Amino acid sequence: MESARVDDLDRRVIAALLAHPRATHATIGQAVSSSEATVSRRIARLRRQGAVRVVGALDSQLSHRARSVFVRLRCAPGAADELARPLALWHETGSVKVLTGSVDCVAELAYTSNEHLYRLMMHRLPQLEGVTATFSNQVIRRFSTPHGWNPGILPDETVTALRAERRDRWAERPEPDEVVPMSPLDERVLGELIGDGRMSWQDLAGRCGVTPSTARRRAEALMARGFLRMRTVVEPEVLGLTVNAFVWLTINPTKIGLAGEMLARNRNVIMIAATTGDRNLCGEIAVANDSALYDFLSETVGHLPGLIHADVAVALRTVKRAGMVAPDVVPVGGGIS
Structure with a gap:
């Protein structure tokens, strides 16, 4: 993989992809004041370098497939x-980071x-060599x-x-009490877009054996239900x-709801969730x-309503993000079990 080299235009293009992962090159060009051809070349290079990925994701919570x-x-x-390396190879882990602070590693796990x-908690985690203590916070x-x-790179009106x-x-919305099951075609559409969130309707149709209009209709129906969500994946340091x-x-x-909504509006907050356990509000942030x-x-944290205790740990290394293991983590000839 090429080393990622980014400039100001690259960052604005990535910010546009964060706002709309499936936006056309022409739309992004208008948003960043550049040409369609230039945007096309920039995105191709950024993806080739591994600086940015666009993926589809099943919302496991809204679809009642899994919890976090x-x-x-x-x-x-x-x-x-x-x-962290063997932990990242578990199919249950969506993200794994090595930290410095009160704990040494954090992971988000999906359980059914x-x-x-x-x-996971009573058998597999304790078997990992070197674990001295575990703390869990279920997302509610x-x-x-x-x-x-x-991240605030583009003007608000552009975003x-x-x-x-x-x-x-x-944006987030309440979890439904009941969900309609997905059809086999829905599952296929979802699976293809998880691999490439910017796949064209023509290519998606070819892989699913349907017409482009059917592929698009099924995908957009899954999006409207909240099952299929698009995501631009980038390490914060790429954005400065x-x-x-x-x-x-x-x-x-x-005050949990009020504090959570306040943090959700902050541009330094990548994600924030209410949880069970020893801490009831957990999140990831990125700052300059x-x-x-x-x-x-x-x-920000110090002025949150109802604040009792705050703990922070800085990430030293991303081992896995958005379900993808860092290239140097996967052993040669190996894979994710």
């Missing part, structure tokens, strides 16, 4: 990096039942996710215009946000530098 839990691991000295979570409500992250053209849901950190907060229960992290903690 954040797991924090305290490790023996020097064990975190080696522990309490029995499944029991096996999401206030914001990376599907709707706006609003791009989002207005999205067919998928970038060199400090990526995780925050775990304890909020007075009567240590000074900006100080400002975020003192001015």
